[in-house]
Amino acid sequence: MTSILEFIARLAVWLLLAPLLPGIINKVKAWVAGRRGPPVLQLYYDLARLWRKGVVLSTLASPGFIAGPAVAWVAVLAAAMLLPLGPLGASLSFRGDVILLIYLLALARFCTAWAALETGSAFEGMGAAREVSYAVLAEAAVITAVLTLSMQSGSLVLSAMLAPSAGTGAVLLAVGLFIVLLAENCRVPFDDPNTHLELTMIHEVMVLDHSGPPFAAVLHGAAMKLLLFSILLVQAVLPVGKLPAAAAAGALVAGVLGVTVGIGFVESLLARAAFRRVPLLLTTAFLLCLFALLVAWKGGAA
Amino acid sequence: MTTGAVLAAGACAIILSLIGAFRGPRCWLLALLASSLTALAAAGWVLATGNAWEWRSAFLIGGESVHLRLDGVSALFLALLAVVGGAGAAYSREYWAERAHPVSAQASRGWWSGLVLCFGLVLLCSNGLHFLIAWELFTVCAYFLIILDGQRRDVRAAGWLYLAASHAGTLALFAFFSLLAARTGSWDLGPMREHAELAPFFWLALFGFGVKAGIFPLHIWLPSAHANAPSHVSAILSGVAIKMGIYGIVRFSGWLPTPPSAGWVVVALGVVSAVLGVAFALGQHDLKRLLAYHSVENIGIILIGVGFAIVATAHGQAAWGALALAGGLLHVWNHGLFKALLFLGAGSVLHATGTREMSRLGGLWRAMPWTASLFALGAVAISGLPPLNGFVSEWLVYLGMFDALNQPGAAVVGAIPAIVLLAMTGALALACFVKVCGVVFLGAPRSPAAERAHECGPWMRGPMLMLAAGCVAIGLAPFVFWPALHTAVGAWRGTWTDVPAPESLTMLGLVHMALAVAAVIGAAWLWRRAHRGSLARALTWDCGYAAPSARMQYTAGSFAGIITEWFAWILQPERHEHRPEATFPRRADFEEHTPETVLERVIEPCARLVMWVSGVARRLQHGRTHAYILYLIFGLVAVAAMTMAWSE
Known part of the structure; x- marks a missing residue:
């Protein structure tokens, strides 16, 4: 009984807290620019409004156009449920769950790109092509980070891998994972979440033709993915699992807030990189994770 | 008996x-x-x-x-x-x-x-x-x-x-x-x-x-x-x-x-096949040729598993060797199932439209809903995505490799690049199958042939359904198939019979089932929600463009362009382009073709060399008897000279 209650509580945390992050980022950006900015809860209002709205479907779209965002949302949520939450641990953990988590995010990517191609639009095709192409490099960086953590902890269970700190290579890993976070969540310098009509986008351009409840699912899924990557990053770097429960929870919350504010500052201070630079930037992230791996490997022996 | x-x-x-x-x-x-x-x-x-x-x-x-x-x-x-x-x-x-x-x-x-x-x-x-x-x-x-x-x-x-x-x-x-x-x-x-x-x-x-x-x-x-x-x-x-x-x-x-080096050679061949197989697949415009290159990729994944098992034998470590081998062998089954499914799906497309050229297809889901959905299922499976079978076998291979990583020994050096490249292969395969599904089945038909497509009959649908059911069964209940893998691993190496089933395999199966159920419920819910309010059908918005045509859609070549550019060093794509120039440009066209590099750049030049040497040698044989007698005399003199030289 308690486990079911705990499961529901955990689900609620993910579902209800995730849309907070984009709000905080926007607040930080507004503050840096000297504006008042939209309210922190803006995304909640948007989601509620979209959920009530009607839908306009492209004449070309198949049922997959609606199923795609739904499956992608479920996949991100499932990945989130695998991720341990500091002192709470994971609701489900088994050997190899980390690989499942990575591939669940890939499933979400497949579904989003599928839905983008439904409309036969050149823009959305372009966005989908960029998304799946750059994901190849991001995937390499993520799996290298996982290798580092696995080597550090000698384990292949997320809760055990994320408990200790990343050791000497923590800084390298943190920067590498942060770059991947920016790329995977369509933030500057990879993508500009503020624009909708430019040829220069990756992720945002894929959802141009979505509207109403399916678009709400897309936005909510994106917010959950951002929260997931932030929590993953914080737990990978900080020794959250080794602290007493209250301190761990505090560290986790503070860490996630720190990452969110950091994203806001990055977006305020950096311009979007030219597309030719994107692979370069992601390769840098991969190399940083690789160096962290080398540190974990050779440093661990010493 | x-x-x-x-x-x-x-x-x-x-x-x-x-x-x-x-x-x-x-x-x-x-x-x-x-x-x-x-x-x-x-x-x-x-x-x-x-x-x-x-x-x-x-x-x-x-x-x-x-x-x-x-x-x-x-x-x-x-x-x-x-x-x-x-x-x-x-x-x-x-x-x-x-x-x-x-x-x-x-x-x-x-x-x-x-x-x-x-x-x-x-x-x-x-x-x-x-x-x-x-x-x-x-x-x-x-x-x-x-x-x-x-x-x-x-x-x-x-x-x-x-x-x-x-x-x-x-x-x-x-x-x-x-x-x-x-x-x-x-x-x-x-x-x-x-x-x-x-x-x-x-x-x-x-x-x-x-x-x-x-x-x-x-x-x-x-x-x-x-x-x-x-x-x-x-x-x-x-x-x-x-x-x-x-x-x-x-x-x-x-x-x-x-x-001693056999295991690593097999692993290396597997990694190369996996990455380059999918890279070549991305460059293809022919649906069935693309699927064929994916066979090279999947053979690579199987060989990675088998190679690590051979390495484990050399190191005397049964536990992770058995996992890697079981993953490789399960991938034999999985690839057999989903690749057969995909080829049969491609056959239905060919049957209905008469072309394998992806740039002439598009929008087939409307005429061929069964083929489209079954092909999509196969595509998810071959991309190694949960909750289908392709993920289960790749997951087992990953488990084996990660365990090799955490054992002391030389296996670490090989396991790191293999794991990273296997993950990249997965992402590349995903890119390729998004492309295939999108270009062939989604969007608007790109040719009259695609517009006139029709669904295949029950004799073609039935086998596809059965193969798809196999993919789903292995994906949702992988633990049922473990005893079979265990027997096969035991038959491969008699000393590995006491390797227990990975406990997490059952867990993975349960998660897969939950995921499948949740995905179906989620999709149905969103479907109902979308159809409850006002639902309008309109032209693709596309940033307000008023008259989109089927030719404006993203094509297979443009979709894969970013990645094929990364692999241009091996793909060696041949491009012919006439850019639009001058104030009133004439025809402009662009054509790109990815050749089979190994065949056309390595094997064929070698073959031409052999043919040339043979052609030169053939001049010796011209049918003139007196010249042949001369050869005989030369031959006899040479033999005599050699015999004399030998005896001294």
Whole structure:
């Protein structure tokens, strides 16, 4: 009984807290620019409004156009449920769950790109092509980070891998994972979440033709993915699992807030990189994770 | 003993189908399906109980008594043969029907039965001589199936290339089995790991079987043969024929001692095949050629698993070796299932539109909802995404490699690049299959042929449904299939029988089930929600463009452009472009073609060199008798000179 209650509580945390992050980022950006900015809860209002709205479907779209965002949302949520939450641990953990988590995010990517191609639009095709192409490099960086953590902890269970700190290579890993976070969540310098009509986008351009409840699912899924990557990053770097429960929870919350504010500052201070630079930037992230791996490997022996 | 009786019944049925092929499609199909079911029963029994079956005849064939053996390894491949052979046969009833192909339909049935029979013999024969005979016969049967549509020039060229490449491999196998027989004094095969002097022969086997398996760079025959064969033949070629190469590698790396570096070489070949296979696939515009390159990729994934198992043997570490091998062997099944499904789906598209060119397709989901959804399922499975079967096998391989990483020893150095590149392969395959599904089935039709498409009939749909069900079953309940893998691993390495099932496999299956249920509920819920309010249909918004046309859609080439640019160093794409120039530009066009680099840039120049040398040498033979007498005199003088030089 308690486990079911705990499961529901955990689900609620993910579902209800995730849309907070984009709000905080926007607040930080507004503050840096000297504006008042939209309210922190803006995304909640948007989601509620979209959920009530009607839908306009492209004449070309198949049922997959609606199923795609739904499956992608479920996949991100499932990945989130695998991720341990500091002192709470994971609701489900088994050997190899980390690989499942990575591939669940890939499933979400497949579904989003599928839905983008439904409309036969050149823009959305372009966005989908960029998304799946750059994901190849991001995937390499993520799996290298996982290798580092696995080597550090000698384990292949997320809760055990994320408990200790990343050791000497923590800084390298943190920067590498942060770059991947920016790329995977369509933030500057990879993508500009503020624009909708430019040829220069990756992720945002894929959802141009979505509207109403399916678009709400897309936005909510994106917010959950951002929260997931932030929590993953914080737990990978900080020794959250080794602290007493209250301190761990505090560290986790503070860490996630720190990452969110950091994203806001990055977006305020950096311009979007030219597309030719994107692979370069992601390769840098991969190399940083690789160096962290080398540190974990050779440093661990010493 | 029951296994033997069941197999005998299966053999009778397949021979009946061989006769029935000339009587009519119905009795042929019935006999073939009966043989498939019996073979599946026998293989299932061996895999479930772990009791191998062995039989030696009293009579001799070619001076050797027939020695048949069905153990875990061969039963695993036999089960795959039964499923794909049966599905392809049922599919061909409509796809290659008597009415559309009055001449070749009968040939298709006959050679199909022959092919399935020879596959079965290869898997059962435990005698080098008989193995070679069956191997050669199946190569020939497959050749005649590939050239069923022999009026077309490229079909004949593909068949010829297949035959030539196969025989290069068979030549190595002749050497391998003869040397083996010469060293051991008998053609009989079986475990002989204690003869350390046999180890170098593994390289011959790796080459010979590698050609058939389509390991990069020995895969040259594979793309054109798979693309030009009729689709049910492509399905069995990709599903089973190339697996025979894997069977050979697995079989003889299990029975024979292997050189110390063998494991790493196999891993390296696997990684190269996986990454470059998918890179070449991304460059293709032909649907079936693209699927063929994905076979190279998946063979690579299988070889990574097998290679790590060989490494683990060398290090004496059963636990992770067994995991990697189980992953590799499960991927044999999985690839057989989803690749056959995808080829049959591609066949339905070809049947409905008459083209394999992706740039002429599009929007087929409306006319072909069954094909589109089943193809999509296959695409999710081959991209290795949960909750389907492709993920389960890749996950097992990952587990094996990660465990190798956390053991002290040299395995770490190899495991790191293998893991990273396997993850990248997964992402690349995902990119490629998003492209295929999007360009072929979604969006607007790009040609009149695509507009006039029609759904395939029940005989083509049924086998696809069955293969898809297999993909779902392995994905959702992988723990059910573990005993089979356990038997096969035990048959490969007798000392690895006590490796327990990974506990997390059950957990993974449960998560997969929950995920599938949640995805269906989520999609249904969103569907209901979207249809409750106002739902309007409008032109694709596309940032407000008022008159979109089908030609403005993203094409296969443009979709893959970013990635093919990264791999341009090996893909060597050929581009022809006329840019729009001047104030009133004339025609502008752009064309890009990815050649089979290894064949066109390496093998063909070598072949041309050989032809040139032969051409020069041929000038010596011109039919003038007095010149020949001169040669004779020169020859005699040379021999005399050599003899004198020798005696001094």
